[in-house]
Amino acid sequence: METNDLTPAERRVWDAFPRGEGVDFREEPGDSSVDGADWGPGRTVRAEVLRALLLGAGPAEEGQVAGLKVKGARITGALDLRYAVVDHPIRLRDCFFERKPLLYGAQLKALVLGYSTLPGLTAATVRVEVVLRLSCCRITGPVRLQGARIAGGLFLQGAVIEPAPGDEAGEAALQLNHAEIGTDIIANDLTVHGQFRLNGAIVGGQVQLDDARLLHPGAIALHAETLTVGTDLRAARLHARGMVNLTGSRIPGQAMFTRSDLANPGGTALRASSCSIGELWLRRCPPIGGGVNLRRASLDMLHIEPQTWPERIAVDGLTYRTLAPHLAAEERLPALEREESGYLPYAYEQLAAAYRTAGDEAAARTVQLAKLRRHRHTLPRYARLWGLLQDVTVGYGFRPLRAALWLLALLVSGSLAYALHHPRELKQGEAPDFNPVFYTIDLMLPIIGFGQEEAFAPSGWYQWLSYLLVVTGWVLATTTAAGVSRSLRRQ
Known part of the structure; x- marks a missing residue:
């Protein structure tokens, strides 16, 4: 340039x-x-x-x-x-x-x-x-x-x-x-x-x-x-x-x-x-x-x-x-x-x-x-019912105290009901003294025996109450076991 x-x-x-x-x-x-x-x-x-x-x-x-x-x-x-x-x-x-x-x-x-x-x-x-x-x-x-x-x-x-x-x-x-x-x-x-x-x-x-x-x-x-x-x-x-x-x-x-x-x-x-x-x-x-x-x-x-x-x-x-x-x-x-x-x-x-x-x-x-x-909510209807039962009872094992509260409520209800109306003796003169608390525990927890369930037989709607206690006892025991098992696996 x-x-x-x-x-x-x-x-x-x-x-x-x-x-x-x-x-x-x-x-x-x-x-x-x-x-x-x-x-x-x-x-x-x-x-x-x-x-x-x-x-x-x-x-x-x-x-x-x-x-x-x-x-x-x-x-x-x-x-x-x-x-x-x-x-x-x-x-x-x-x-x-x-x-x-x-x-x-x-x-x-x-x-x-x-x-x-x-x-x-x-x-x-x-x-x-x-x-x-x-x-x-x-x-x-x-x-x-x-x-x-x-x-x-x-x-x-x-x-x-x-x-x-x-x-x-x-x-x-x-x-x-x-x-x-x-x-x-x-x-x-x-x-x-x-x-x-x-x-x-x-x-x-x-x-x-x-x-x-x-x-x-x-x-x-x-x-x-x-x-x-x-x-x-x-x-x-x-x-x-x-x-x-x-x-x-x-x-x-x-x-x-x-x-x-x-x-x-x-x-x-x-x-x-x-x-x-x-x-x-x-x-x-x-x-x-x-x-x-x-x-x-x-x-x-x-x-x-x-x-x-x-x-x-x-x-x-x-x-x-x-x-x-x-x-x-x-x-x-x-x-x-x-x-x-x-x-x-x-x-x-x-x-x-x-x-x-x-x-x-x-x-x-x-x-x-x-x-x-x-x-x-992703499961079939029958499976949802079982899950809902586990949730309500023990919170899928994350709320184990719920089972204790349910058991306590059932124990109080059963004890009051049977205290007001004693079930009849199966064998007259051979039955132990009736105890409504332990009788209810016998119904709810069949793995524990206090000799009350075998000695007495309720009648009428009290018999239906006994069926309810037996079923709910089994359900609570099962769900509690499932929850404890899940908790142990997490640990």
């Missing part, structure tokens, strides 16, 4: 480049790049001039680290660095790009575009040795970073990405699928109108989405299938309209959705099936607007309040070691009745195991009892 063709603004950039010095075209520190379309020739730099500098056409000074450092410029034309190898850092802050930069397959030292306005960015498979910054950018068009390799971090905090009129239908607004980030993705306060695609990405550190807004109603807002994170996924106060999809992700630390507002009416709002997550936090969240799918997920800790669960959940195969906050079993059980597949015995067993881990055996027994009651 001939330097005689440079404008005064371009000459300033050309002369500063060999020393890595900055050129600031801003009239005031608060100038916004959103107004860059109106900037005149004094702030305009052609993209071809920047490309020539970065590819070695500019001057060099021994002992200096060359670099492009520009603020507040209007860049015309397309900055085309496709497949280029650039050994100099690129810092274009507060700049207005008339056309989207083309960085496909480029190898860059560092790229900083913070606070700039761009009509999109094409940088699939780009290689960045240090850092890529898009902080507080306003981007109207897709950001294509799929397959990117960034040794340092990716910064997107405060950025706004929205589609431009005429964009290809169905294309994700922010594409980071299969990218590899050496340290962190910092995207606090990010706003994406469309899909944020992270599936298959590998992040060495953490992904930060605190206070982010992901807006793709009726579709997938965050597509992060098989995402691998080194530490945490932090999304406190996330506002998502559309599905948050974490299927198959690996997050060894925390997946933090504290105070997040997740909604996808008529569909699934949160899908984390087949995930492996250290701690899943849904603390102090409003009720989730849409389904929750945690099938086959493996969690060390699940933190969720009962009111956060939506009306439809899928937890088949979900495993977790602890459940927080620690609440009474009666507050946790209604959520299991919302399982879209119906009755799932494993879900009850998992909840009971979590209570045992917390040392709350009473709550674990309550869950087991609720499981058997729910199971009873």
Whole structure:
């Protein structure tokens, strides 16, 4: 490129480049790049001039680290660095790009575009040795970073990405699928109108989405299938309209959705099936607007309040070691009745195991009892009657004191009845003295004999009372034995 063709603004950039010095075209520190379309020739730099500098056409000074450092410029034309190898850092802050930069397959030292306005960015498979910054950018068009390799971090905090009129239908607004980030993705306060695609990405550190807004109603807002994170996924106060999809992700630390507002009416709002997550936090969240799918997920800790669960959940195969906050079993059980597949015995067993881990055996027994009651409704009618009898009498073995209360009530009733009307002696003069209490015990507990039942024979309705005591005694004995046996098996 001939330097005689440079404008005064371009000459300033050309002369500063060999020393890595900055050129600031801003009239005031608060100038916004959103107004860059109106900037005149004094702030305009052609993209071809920047490309020539970065590819070695500019001057060099021994002992200096060359670099492009520009603020507040209007860049015309397309900055085309496709497949280029650039050994100099690129810092274009507060700049207005008339056309989207083309960085496909480029190898860059560092790229900083913070606070700039761009009509999109094409940088699939780009290689960045240090850092890529898009902080507080306003981007109207897709950001294509799929397959990117960034040794340092990716910064997107405060950025706004929205589609431009005429964009290809169905294309994700922010594409980071299969990218590899050496340290962190910092995207606090990010706003994406469309899909944020992270599936298959590998992040060495953490992904930060605190206070982010992901807006793709009726579709997938965050597509992060098989995402691998080194530490945490932090999304406190996330506002998502559309599905948050974490299927198959690996997050060894925390997946933090504290105070997040997740909604996808008529569909699934949160899908984390087949995930492996250290701690899943849904603390102090409003009720989730849409389904929750945690099938086959493996969690060390699940933190969720009962009111956060939506009306439809899928937890088949979900495993977790602890459940927080620690609440009474009666507050946790209604959520299991919302399982879209119906009755799932494993879900009850998992909840009971979590209570045992917390040392709350009473709550674990309550869950087991609720499981058997729910199971009873799936049985044939005759089996339901037997189950109902076990429930009423001994609570399926989880309420053994009920049997004692029934026996005591029958003992008192029988003793009073036979005390008021002694049954006749079978053999006159050979019978022992009649004792209504032990006579009733003889009838109710046939394995115990006090010699009363064999010596006396009631008549009339007292005889029917004796039949009732015999039958109920056998039933109570049988159900009590079954309950004790079940309790021993649990222990």
